[in-house]
Amino acid sequence: MLILLDQDGVLADFEHAFLDAWRARHPDIAPVEYEDRKSFHLLEDYPEALRAKAEAIYTAPGFIRTLPPVPGAIEAVRELLALGLDVRICSSPLRQYDHCVLEKYQWIEHHLGRDATERLILTRDKTLVQGDLLIDDRPGITGAARPRWQHILYDAPYNRQETGRQRLTWQNWRNVLAGALYHSDT
Ligand SMILES: Cc1cn([C@H]2C[C@H](O)[C@@H](COP(=O)(O)O)O2)c(=O)[nH]c1=O
Ligand SMILES: [Mg+2]
16 A cells, blocks of 8 residues: 655645744734635735735745644654555645755655655656555645546645545544545555
């Protein structure tokens, strides 16, 4: 069983790190609260006049490297590996890739160890990556190929419009994955 884990929003807490940085930089401008987020791309939830400020935060040197882990994520990865599952981290670099490519590797090394960096797959098209399950917070993942993996949504306010889908968190993952593993034909 090959499990692909997205990094931003699944292992690394992109959203809350953004909010913390925004409040520090712009204490006079209210951000969009996490539970009020509607679009996957946070820029779409901000007025045009604030988008440059928002983009400057998540493209800044160190932002990706210093993202806090999503609570429970690191422990879950370790448990999945201990269960003998083949776990890969499948992430898309920002279009503004200048800092995030190296910093995604540094983040993994810091939280999971140097060997775990061998598990990182960076691509702008996740449909090209083989796997049995993809755990990702992004709704509607499309690309050039017909994906082999089953997409399990990592629950977030901006993907709750996707109804009738399995939704995983690092609090319920054992139940959700047991179901997916049980129904998997591999
Ligand atoms: C802008 C933005 C980005 N991310 C994360 C999601 C991916 O891991 C990368 C690249 O995103 P892109 O949409 O493929 O350029 O950054 C995110 O989680 N939220 C955002 O608003
Ligand atoms: Mg993500």
